[in-house]
Amino acid sequence: MTFTPTKTLADQVRADFPILNQEVNGKPLIYLDNAATSQKPLLVLNRLRDYYEQYNANVHRGAHTLSAKATDAYEATRDKVAKFVNAASRQEIVYTRNASEAINLIAYSWGMSNLQPGDEIILSVMEHHSNIVPWQLVAQKTGAVLKFVELTSEETFDLEQFKTLLSEKTKLVSTVHVSNTLGCINPVQEICALAHEYGAKVLIDACQSVPHMPVDVQQIDCDWLVASGHKMCAPTGIGFLYGKFKLLESMPPFFGGGEMIAEVFLDHSTYAELPHKFEAGTPAIGEAIALGAAIDYLSSIGMDKIHAYEAELTAYLFEQLQQIPEIRIYGPKPDANGEGRAALAAFTSGEVHANDLSTLLDQEGVAIRSGHHCTQPLHRFLGLPGTARASLSFYNTREEIDVFIxxxxxxxxxxGGLFG
Structure with a gap:
């Protein structure tokens, strides 16, 4: 892929995303729902099709040529994921269906084995349901106690309150890296350092950060990190869990079945080495291979370049939204360069319900999200029934923002005419 300095990043990549070249309700599609799922470039679509057309076979189990080719491509993605997030070893990368499954894996494998009555789990009020419900279930079964970090006046993670919640009882801190509603970028490196002083483990939900900025698990020093492929230009049905090697090694299997075993007897089984201990059954082979293609694609552009361009879009989006008196945007404001928050804006608009707003915008070809964005506790904390959300990616343009505005x-x- 060759990039021309005189063109914007979006100008240079738009042709890679055929889905964007269509009309919706007779209007050119303006896709601003990237926090829900990203679109897929031709490289990813072709890699998925190539697998099914040319070497569809099960992995690890066959000695024939197609199986060997599928296995090589499948395992090559694991190396790509490890490099992408700077894991110390490919054995620290476990394939999952999505981030929700990865969090459940940790909750049931580590949580059920290590949490005792009275142990404390610290979450935040901004968490996605996927990072709340599993811990509620585990807490009910183990007697552990959930505590929640609230928001600062700028609607960001309250680090000072977090410090007051930490104690010798704290066994786990699980928090989002970037909020899918507030757009705030949480200080995960500092969160990890503070939690580790008390011997607590830290899980980072990186679904909204890995597709948009460089993420280095060793620099963050988290114990686990999860992400979903479909938000980073890969297909649905594939995600990954990063975990520190010794920690993953100490955890029992979550699912039982083929692939995750070393030997099976009638009365007991022994388990495969990492990471296969956590990967029972026939996996999402084509989707994993396509995830590797998505990482190739993002890496060819450069995550620094993606982040910088999306920051420019963020600055422009906020500049335009702030000129509309009825609009109230949630989360911190970006600086003049668009830095300091993610490339999304969740907002309310006076008396207009978010669902009504989204429906009418769809008639103009503009796709945004409305509702609670799987953050009902956050919306209750803010006293809101829901918000509208426009979320950007590196293939969006200023011109699309103009159409949206x-x-x-x-x-x-x-x-206003109706209410007036």
């Missing part, structure tokens, strides 16, 4: 103003004017 015009459609948003027209929609609000329409509702």
């Amino acid at each position: 015009k459609a948003l103003k027209d929609t609000l004017e329409f509702f």
Whole structure:
């Protein structure tokens, strides 16, 4: 891939995303729902198709040529993931269906084995349901206690309150790296350092950070990190768990079945070495191979370049939204360069319900998200039934933001006439 300095990043990659070249309701598609799922470039689509057309076979189990080729491609992605997040070893990368499954794996494998009555788990009020519900279930079964970090006046992670929650009882801290609603970038490196002073483990939900910025698990020093492929230009049905080697080694299997065993007897079984101990059954082979293609694609652009361009878009989006009096955006404001938060804006618009807003914008070809974004506790904390959310990616343009803003103003004017 060759990049031309005089063109924006979006100009140079748009042709790689055929889905963007279509009309919705008679209008050119403006896709601003990237925090829910990203679009997929041709490299990823072709790699997935190549697997099914050319070497579809089960991995690890066959001595024939197709199986060997599938296994090589499948395991090559593991190396790519490890390099992408700077894991110390490929054995620290476990394939999962998604980040939700990865969190459940930790909750049931480590949590059920290590948590005792009275032990404390610290989460935050901004967590995705996937990082709340598994810990609720584990707490109910083990007697562990959940505690929650609240928000600062800028609607960010309250680090000072977090410090007051930490104690010798703290066994786990599990928090999002970037909030999918507030857009705040949490100080995960400092969170890890503080938690480790008390001997607590730390899990980072990196679904909204890994696709948009460089992420280094060794620098963060987290114990686990999870991400979903579908938010980083890969297919659905594939995600990954990073875990420190010794910690993963100490954890019992979560699923039982083929692939995760060394030997099976009628009365007992022995388990495979990492990472296969946690990968029971036939995996999402094509999807994993396509995840490798997505990492190749993102790496060819450069995560620093992606982050810088999305920051420019963020600055422009906020500049335009802040000119609309009815709009209230949640989370911290970006600086003049768009830094300091993610490339998304969750907002309310006066008396107009987010679902109504999203429906009318869709008639103009603009796709945004509405609702609670799987963060119901956060919306209750903020006293909101829901928000509308526009979320950007590196293939979006300023011109698309202009179309969105015009459609948003027209929609609000329409509702203003009704309410007026």
